Amino acid sequence: xxxxxxxxxxxxxxxxxxxMNGSRNDIxxxxxxxxxxAGGEAGxxxxxxxxxxxxxxxxxxxxxxSPVRFGGQDCHAEPSGAFTGDISAEMLKxxxxxFVIVGHSERRRAHHETDKIVRAKATAALRxxxxxxxxxxxxxAEREAGGALPIVGxxxxxxxxxxxxxxxxxxxxEPVWAIGTGLTPTAQDVAEMHRFIRDRLNRxxxxxxxxxxxxxxxxxxxxxxxxxxTVKNVDGALVGGASLTSAEFxxxxxxxx
Ligand code: PGA
Numbered sequence: 018x019x020x021x022x023x024x025x026x027x028x029x030x031x032x033x034x035x036x037m038n039g040s041r042n043d044i045x046x047x048x049x050x051x052x053x054x055a056g057g058e059a060g061x062x063x064x065x066x067x068x069x070x071x072x073x074x075x076x077x078x079x080x081x082x083s084p085v086r087f088g089g090q091d092c093h094a095e096p097s098g099a100f101t102g103d104i105s106a107e108m109l110k111x112x113x114x115x116f117v118i119v120g121h122s123e124r125r126r127a128h129h130e131t132d133k134i135v136r137a138k139a140t141a142a143l144r145x146x147x148x149x150x151x152x153x154x155x156x157x158a159e160r161e162a163g164g165a166l167p168i169v170g171x172x173x174x175x176x177x178x179x180x181x182x183x184x185x186x187x188x189x190x191e192p193v194w195a196i197g198t199g200l201t202p203t204a205q206d207v208a209e210m211h212r213f214i215r216d217r218l219n220r221x222x223x224x225x226x227x228x229x230x231x232x233x234x235x236x237x238x239x240x241x242x243x244x245x246x247t248v249k250n251v252d253g254a255l256v257g258g259a260s261l262t263s264a265e266f267x268x269x270x271x272x273x274x
Contacts, residue, residue: 029246030187030230030253031270032065032150033260034090034118039072047076049263051083058267060274062253065116066260070104077113088116088150091124094137096145106138106145116148118255120176122193125152132175140178143185150187150232150255151176153214157194165192166213173217183222187230188214189255195235197257204248207233211250239268246272 039046047066054064067088068076077087089109093100096107109117119142120135130138135151142149153172155165169190177186190210195201202210211231218229233245234255245251259265 027228027230027252029062029273030065030232031059031062031266031273032067032088032116032118032187032189032232032253032255033266034121034234034255034257035066035068035072035261036090036123036257037069038261039068041072041075043068043261044072044075044079046261046263047072047085048079050266051080051085053263053267054085054270055083058274059270062270062273064270067116067118070109070112073109073114074112086115087113088118088147089114090118090121092117092119092138092141092145092147094134094141096141106141106147110145110147114147116150116187117142118150118152118189120152120172122152122154122191122196126193132172135172135176136178139176139186140181143178143181148185148187149178150189152189152191152234152255154191154193154196154235157192160192160194165210169210169214170217173214177222183218183224183228187232188218189232189234190214191234191255197236199236201236201241201245204244207245207248207251211248215250237269239265242269242272 065086092106093103096105119138124130139149153169155168159168230252232253232255233251237254237256238259
């Protein structure tokens with residue numbers, strides 16, 4: 018089913034990033050999430066699971082007919098060709114994806130992805146008809162040096178595709194130092210950053226940026242989701258570790274019930 022954004026209001030989005038975890042035994046975990054969502058446990062939130070590419074097709078077919086959507090964790094900028102080991106946005110779409118994460122800090126760091134590369138991947142996602150979840154976020158050293166806002170501002174202007182439809186882009190603010198560490202910024206810091214991102218989107222885009230969902234990511238857990246998700250301009254979460262089990266993931270999505 019194609020993704021249809023709700024307009025003009027923003028529908029919260031809770032996306033699970035499984036990273037390099039999971040085997041075919043975990044397909045059931047996705048099925049459990051699908052039935053919980055069908056039972057109303059995520060309330061008004063849209064739910065997306067981004068499993069490793071090896072599980073995408075099987076999970077998407079096991080949840081056929083469910084409102085839960087699936088996504089890739091990365092894509093190549095080209096639609097096809099001699100790029101050994103890579104997967105294009107079109108291939109993800111063909112496998113059942115509606116979303117793709119691009120520019121995750123783990124890829125920016127370990128695969129040397131620059132803003133320019135991230136923008137090319139996000140553009141490819143839109144070309145293929147996927148929603149691009151574009152990740153931005155500062156390191157601890159950058160925050161301590163007082164540079165969090167300009168760093169994220171630079172990533173935003175460098176990574177967002179030009180001339181894109183706002184409805185097909187989601188921004189995920191993920192402070193690098195909060196990912197997988199159990200640490201989170203204060204609600205005040207999250208509010209400041211999300212307000213900044215909202216202003217940037219409003220300023221730089223032809224349409225009002227109010228329609229772009231801005232997710233918070235980095236050590237989101239059932240215990241802190243309630244506080245983080247109610248911060249102004251936080252339109253949902255990108256969840257890593259806590260998305261691997263349906264119970265934890267649904268406890269987070271349940272804040273939107
Ligand atoms: P985490 O990961 O929830 O395990 O911190 C978030 C992410 O990297 O998207």
